[in-house]
Amino acid sequence: MKKVYIDAGHGGLTATGYYSTAPNWRPGKPETWRKMFVHDHWPFFEGQFNRIIAEKLARKLESNFEVIKVYDAVLDTPLDDRCQATQNDGVLISIHANAAPSHLQGKVNGLETFHFKGSTKGNKLARCIHDNVAYQTKARNRGVKEGNLQMLRETRCPAALIECGFFDNKEEAIRLLDDDYQNRIVSGIAKGIHQYFN
Numbered sequence: 364m365k366k367v368y369i370d371a372g373h374g375g376l377t378a379t380g381y382y383s384t385a386p387n388w389r390p391g392k393p394e395t396w397r398k399m400f401v402h403d404h405w406p407f408f409e410g411q412f413n414r415i416i417a418e419k420l421a422r423k424l425e426s427n428f429e430v431i432k433v434y435d436a437v438l439d440t441p442l443d444d445r446c447q448a449t450q451n452d453g454v455l456i457s458i459h460a461n462a463a464p465s466h467l468q469g470k471v472n473g474l475e476t477f478h479f480k481g482s483t484k485g486n487k488l489a490r491c492i493h494d495n496v497a498y499q500t501k502a503r504n505r506g507v508k509e510g511n512l513q514m515l516r517e518t519r520c521p522a523a524l525i526e527c528g529f530f531d532n533k534e535e536a537i538r539l540l541d542d543d544y545q546n547r548i549v550s551g552i553a554k555g556i557h558q559y560f561n
């Protein structure tokens with residue numbers, strides 16, 4: 364079976380129970396973040412959303428692929444460890460949600476997918492995934508882009524990183540938290556991975 368490595372992107376809990384990257388809104392004291400991260404879907408923590416998609420994707424792919432999760436259920440795995448967990452025998456998909464720079468917050472939406480600069484296989488993977496997710500979700504299409512991110516550069520297999528939408532845009536955040544919309548994203552990613560290997 365071909366291998367699919369799944370990464371749940373930014374955000375998780377540190378060893379001391381603090382959320383590792385800033386959500387757009389975090390009420391209360393840091394002690395409450397752990398509870399919110401594990402149990403609630405609002406306020407929007409990127410790491411939480413990423414894990415929902417990653418888990419759904421793993422379930423969808425596991426009958427056709429060997430699925431390897433390079434993330435922890437709640438802890439924020441160091442990027443080096445995630446890259447080290449890959450071999451040159453499959454593909455990696457890294458799942459993210461986006462945030463706009465502060466002067467554009469709430470004004471931007473849509474879907475974009477990255478691959479490592481100059482990687483032909485990465486480009487093919489990113490295109491397959493992106494086009495299918497764009498078709499399934501009808502989200503604003505921001506295109507396939509080149510990036511020099513560690514998860515794209517240092518994995519041992521072709522890799523794509525999808526930004527599923529902007530969680531600082533209220534309308535898009537509400538869609539991203541909708542179960543049916545999440546299933547469309549997952550179905551697009553899965554179709555894209557099948558297409559890549561066919």
Ligand SMILES: [Zn+2]
Pocket residue numbers: 372373409459460461
């Ligand atoms: Zn991210």
